[in-house]
Amino acid sequence: MMKLTYSLVLILLSFSAYSQIYKWVDDDGKVHYSDSKNRPVGQNAEKLTLKVNTYTNISYQVEKKRVEKVVMYSASWCGYCKKARKYFASNSIPFVEYDIETNKRAKREHEKMGATGVPVILYGNKRMNGFSVEGFKRIYTPG
Structure with missing residues (x-):
């Protein structure tokens, strides 16, 4: 599950190097990730700071x-x-x-x-x- 979550975050990052990622948990305990603050009313989103550990230069x-x-x-x-x-x-x-x-x-x-x-x-x-x-x-x- 951790690799899947990490992969999802990396995919989201690939769309824009400057996008912000938000994480929140719904009433059923399901974790959601988004590049938008838009979420159901009453759900608090946590702003994530991510560090991708792939070399971009050789x-x-x-x-x-x-x-x-x-x-x-x-x-x-x-x-x-x-x-x-x-x-x-x-x-x-x-x-x-x-x-x-x-x-x-x-x-x-x-x-x-x-x-x-x-x-x-x-x-x-x-x-x-x-x-x-x-x-x-x-x-x-x-x-």
Whole structure:
């Protein structure tokens, strides 16, 4: 249910980067989300402040630890993660994926790296935050 709620909020955010999201609970206990304050009379709406943790820009850095395979820290709802998966599969690039929402160890490692979004892609001693084909080609040099 949490993933569904989170996905709904992300979909609502995609319509406008500057929209405000409101949440309220009806008399039956059902939670509602909207980008409008319009709601049934007597229902108090809570204004939500959301932080989306997907990288919008790609950045690179050199990691201390060398990784000899492609490793991706991801989330199931992440569009850039999906694009990376598809690219890896279509180009026969073996990779290991860790979902930071379902794997506690992956979440800890993601936090330990100081990462704030997904995907985080590691190869060799290089790290890529976000994903683009051109950007990935810069860090990926199979031996």
